[in-house]
Structure formats: structure tokens, C-alpha cells
Amino acid sequence: MEQNLANAQISTTRPRWDRSRMVSRIVHLGCGAFHRAHQALYTHHLLESSDCDWGICEVNLMPGNDATLIQNLKAQDLLYTVAERGAQNTELKIIGSMNEALHPEFDGGDAIIRAMARPETAIVSLTITEKGYCTDPASGELDLNHPFIQHDIVNPQSPKSAIGYIVEALALRREQGLKAFTVLSCDNVRENGHVAKAAVLGLAATRDPQLADWIAAHVTFPCTMVDRIVPAATDEALAQIAGQLGVYDPCAIACEPFRQWVIEDDFVNGRPDWDRVGAQFVEDVVPFEMMKLRMLNGSHSFLAYLGYLGGYETIADTMTNPAYRNAALALMLEEQAPTLSMPEGTDLAGYAELLIARFSNPSLKHRTWQIAMDGSQKLPQRLLDPIRLYLAQGDNYRRLALGVAGWMRYVSGIDEKGNPIEVVDPLAEQFRAIYQHYPSTGERIRALLAIDTIFGRDLRENTDFIEHVTAACQQLQSLGARAAVADLSH
Ligand code: NAD
Numbered sequence: 458m459e460q461n462l463a464n465a466q467i468s469t470t471r472p473r474w475d476r477s478r479m480v481s482r483i484v485h486l487g488c489g490a491f492h493r494a495h496q497a498l499y500t501h502h503l504l505e506s507s508d509c510d511w512g513i514c515e516v517n518l519m520p521g522n523d524a525t526l527i528q529n530l531k532a533q534d535l536l537y538t539v540a541e542r543g544a545q546n547t548e549l550k551i552i553g554s555m556n557e558a559l560h561p562e563f564d565g566g567d568a569i570i571r572a573m574a575r576p577e578t579a580i581v582s583l584t585i586t587e588k589g590y591c592t593d594p595a596s597g598e599l600d601l602n603h604p605f606i607q608h609d610i611v612n613p614q615s616p617k618s619a620i621g622y623i624v625e626a627l628a629l630r631r632e633q634g635l636k637a638f639t640v641l642s643c644d645n646v647r648e649n650g651h652v653a654k655a656a657v658l659g660l661a662a663t664r665d666p667q668l669a670d671w672i673a674a675h676v677t678f679p680c681t682m683v684d685r686i687v688p689a690a691t692d693e694a695l696a697q698i699a700g701q702l703g704v705y706d707p708c709a710i711a712c713e714p715f716r717q718w719v720i721e722d723d724f725v726n727g728r729p730d731w732d733r734v735g736a737q738f739v740e741d742v743v744p745f746e747m748m749k750l751r752m753l754n755g756s757h758s759f760l761a762y763l764g765y766l767g768g769y770e771t772i773a774d775t776m777t778n779p780a781y782r783n784a785a786l787a788l789m790l791e792e793q794a795p796t797l798s799m800p801e802g803t804d805l806a807g808y809a810e811l812l813i814a815r816f817s818n819p820s821l822k823h824r825t826w827q828i829a830m831d832g833s834q835k836l837p838q839r840l841l842d843p844i845r846l847y848l849a850q851g852d853n854y855r856r857l858a859l860g861v862a863g864w865m866r867y868v869s870g871i872d873e874k875g876n877p878i879e880v881v882d883p884l885a886e887q888f889r890a891i892y893q894h895y896p897s898t899g900e901r902i903r904a905l906l907a908i909d910t911i912f913g914r915d916l917r918e919n920t921d922f923i924e925h926v927t928a929a930c931q932q933l934q935s936l937g938a939r940a941a942v943a944d945l946s947h
Contacts, residue, residue: 463534465704472553479512479556487585488515494687494712500554502734511729512556527560537708542820573626579726582641590656599659620656637675639724650680679721680742687712719745751793755839756785761828762863766938776817780943788856796843830881862929
């Protein structure tokens with residue numbers, strides 16, 4: 458028999474509980490990198506530390522590698538490895554929370570629908586990426602022209618979209634007089650539960666308005682905030698894990714040691730006590746999303762633009778410069794934290810310290826260039842909304858302003874040494890045209906500020922904002938990124 462995780466002699470501990478006690482109470486759609494290192498790992502730790510029976514039935518709907526992954530999992534008794542890589546050590550964990558694995562190609566779509574419609578299924582969780590919801594980003598409603606949705610409207614019993622599977626399974630549960638299940642989105646999408654709800658109700662309404670009413674009354678769609686950096690598995694990462702483990706695991710995944718999961722506590726059919734293993738159940742997830750968006754993502758963007766311009770390839774490289782490290786911490790605590798309203802007891806200083814440690818982890822090769830991508834979509838929530846609050850109060854926001862200036866300098870497409878920057882952004886052409894047409898800094902700033910989808914009309918016309926950003930741009934131009942960041946501490 459070929460050696461694999463199920464039968465090889467390895468020193469890493471296998472799950473210690475009796476795996477036969479697991480029941481597939483969760484059906485998870487989207488067994489990708491993140492799910493394996495996040496929800497499945499939390500559930501593993503809960504199974505390990507209690508006598509609960511919450512097991513997961515894993516489903517991938519997409520072909521190619523996602524189908525192969527399901528086959529590989531089955532071939533190794535649904536066990537796989539998570540490598541938590543800290544700055545100094547890597548901890549290997551053999552995860553055992555998967556109880557079944559299904560793919561339409563090998564098991565048929567029917568088997569997946571039947572699994573979702575079984576009485577014991579209490580939760581259908583999702584990590585299917587933003588596009589898996591088939592919603593129109595502008596309206597937030599289901600995109601009825603999406604090819605999968607068009608197919609599912611005509612063939613509701615043999616769906617293609619994740620949303621189609623959910624609606625069909627709920628229709629069966631209703632017919633059979635079973636309780637509904639909770640739909641738990643764990644995608645990195647703002648107010649993800651609301652997005653899932655709009656999609657499911659949108660599709661159900663095309664089929665039968667009474668079904669849509671039943672779903673609206675009996676299904677909940679809690680929002681979640683999820684956090685853990687889980688890069689896609691590369692050949693190099695898998696070989697490294699195999700070296701440490703002693704056997705090659707094609708389903709292995711590496712990630713950072715940190716993990717966070719904040720979940721709106723609104724379940725219709727029971728839930729695991731994930732809070733016993735580090736998750737948080739809360740009434741309202743939105744403040745936590747805001748905290749992540751501004752403190753984590755906001756400082757990430759700041760470090761990405763100014764770090765790239767300063768000649769740093771990764772965020773961890775950037776953090777080796779004390780000026781950047783101090784500026785990131787000050788940005789979080791002095792300019793982002795005051796814009797948040799968090800539930801009592803939230804330790805924002807502790808959160809900021811943790812972020813600094815995560816950003817500094819050299820084993821995560823998170824490129825500044827990668828984080829700098831799509832700034833036109835990210836800047837408004839990460840840097841501009843907090844600035845709006847300062848403008849209303851008349852306070853200073855020089856770090857946020859330097860972050861915006863860093864972005865403006867970055868999208869010029871030329872770095873501080875005169876080398877080209879590959880600017881990846883839906884508006885990249887527009888930025889190029891602005892830098893070509895307008896020779897002076899002032900004109901360029903005005904032209905960039907006139908992009909309403911980024912700055913809105915309010916910021917373009919706000920003299921305080923224009924002055925702050927212009928001063929920051931001039932400083933960046935005359936000093937360069939490293940010195941401009943260092944200057945923030947004076
Ligand atoms: P991945 O590419 O490894 O996995 C994506 C999963 O989504 C696969 O299982 C795939 O089959 C499924 N999928 C893709 N398109 C689909 C569709 N149209 N319909 C149904 N299923 C579809 O990516 P990942 O890193 O696991 O990311 C998954 C989600 O987790 C994303 O929303 C991402 O934002 C979120 N997330 C990822 C990280 C991270 O560091 N990787 C961190 C936080 C949140």
C-alpha cells in the first residue's frame with residue numbers, strides 16, 4: 458500500500474478522540490485553503506477537547522484541483538496536515554474533523570443535496586469566495602443573469618451554484634417537515650451573512666415565493682468575521698511540510714499561528730461551542746469587521762504602498778525598519794482605533810500588538826506588491842472613511858494622509874529608483890493617463906481626487922483634506938518614502 462497520512466509511521470500526533478463518534482452535522486461548501494486552516498481546525502480542537510460529535514461533510518463544487526483535493530482527502534482517511542508557521546517554529550497538526558467528502562464529479566450532485574437535507578445537518582457553512590454568491594456587487598442582489606443561476610432556475614433539482622444547492626436542500630427539508638439549517642458564511646466579504654441571505658432568498662423567490670417566505674422565517678444567516686493568513690499551498694510549501702512530517706500530504710496547508718473567528722450568535726438548529734476553542738460569539742459582528750478593516754487592513758495598505766516605495770519586498774521586510782514599525786503601531790492606535798466603537802472589554806491595544814507581531818512574521822512571504830493591488834477598491838474603507846471622521850471633528854490625521862499619498866505615488870507606475878511598477882487595479886489605465894497628461898503634482902492630485910468612485914464628491918471639495926494630502930505628497934516626493942515615514946515620529 459502506498460504510504461500516506463492514514464497509514465504512514467509519523468511522529469506528529471494523530472487525532473486522539475474516537476473519530477467514529479462524529480456525525481456530519483455541518484456540510485461545508487468550499488473546502489479550500491482557508492477552510493482547512495480555519496473552521497475545520499477550530500472544529501478539530503473542539504472534538505479534541507470535549508465529547509461533542511460535530512463532524513464536517515466536506516464539499517467542493519468546482520472542478521480541477523478542487524475535485525482532486527476531495528479525492529486525495531478520501532484516499533487518506535479524511536486526515537490532513539496544518540502547519541502553523543511562527544517566526545521561530547512550525548507546529549504540525551493532523552486535523553481529524555472531516556467526516557465525509559463529496560464532489561459532484563465522483564459522488565453526484567444528488568448525494569450532496571441528500572447530505573444537506575439529512576435531519577442531522579444543522580449548519581451549511583461556506584467559503585466559496587465572493588464570486589460564489591453570484592450577486593451583483595453594485596446592487597447586492599442575486600445576479601439573475603449569472604450563467605449558474607440561469608441554469609439553476611431552469612434545473613432546480615440539479616443545481617450548479619452553491620446557492621442553488623442550498624435552495625434545493627431547503628426545499629426538500631420543508632417538504633419533509635424537517636427543521637431548517639443555519640447558513641454560515643465564512644467568506645471575507647463584508648456583512649457576509651447578509652450577502653448569503655440576499656442570494657438564497659433571491660433564488661428561492663424565482664422558484665416559489667412561499668419557499669422564499671419559509672426560508673426567510675426559518676433560516677438564519679449569521680455574519681462572521683474571519684482572520685488567519687493562509688497562503689495557497691505551493692509545491693515548495695508541501696515539500697517543506699513533507700520534510701518535517703515524514704510523509705507527503707497533498708492536502709496539507711501552511712498558515713500563520715494566529716486565528717480569529719467572530720460569529721453572530723444566531724443559529725436555528727444548534728451549533729458547536731466553538732467559543733471553547735477560541736472563537737467569539739457576539740450579538741453584532743459589524744464592529745469587529747470595522748476593527749479588522751481599519752486596524753489590520755488599513756495599516757497593511759499603509760505598509761504596502763510606503764514599504765514598496767521604500768524598496769521592501771514583503772511586509773515582514775518592511776517591519777524590520779523601526780520607523781515603519783512605529784508608524785504602523787501609531788497609525789493603528791492613534792488614528793484608527795479612535796474611530797471605532799467596540800463592545801466593552803475589547804482590547805484594541807492588545808489587538809494592535811498582535812498585528813505588529815503577525816506583520817513581522819518572516820515565514821509569511823506576504824508581498825507589498827500583492828497587498829498594494831486594487832487600491833481603488835480598498836482605499837475608501839481602509840483609509841478614507843476614518844479620515845472623514847477626523848474632518849468632521851477637525852483633528853489631525855497625518856499618518857492616514859501619508860498612506861493616501863503613498864497610494865498616489867505608487868499608482869504613478871514608477872518607483873523611487875525610476876523603475877516601472879506593475880500597478881494592478883481596475884482603474885490602472887485611468888491612473889496612467891492622469892500621470893501622462895498632468896505634469897505638476899498639484900494637477901495630478903486634483904485629477905486623482907476627481908475619481909468619485911474612490912474619493913466621493915465630499916473629499917475632492919474638502920480644502921483641509923486637499924491640504925493634508927498635498928503636503929504628504931510633497932514630503933514623499935522630496936524626502937522619499939523611508940525618510941517620510943521616519944519623519945512621522947517627530
Ligand atoms: P481557495 O482558492 O483555496 O478556495 C476557494 C474555495 O471556493 C474552493 O473550495 C472552491 O471550490 C470554492 N469556490 C470558488 N468559486 C466557487 C463558486 N463559484 N461556487 C462554489 N464554490 C466556489 O481560497 P481560500 O484562500 O480558501 O479562500 C476562500 C475564502 O476564504 C475567500 O472568501 C477568502 O476571502 C476567505 N479568506 C481567506 C483567507 C486566506 O488567507 N486564504 C483569510 C481570510 C478569509
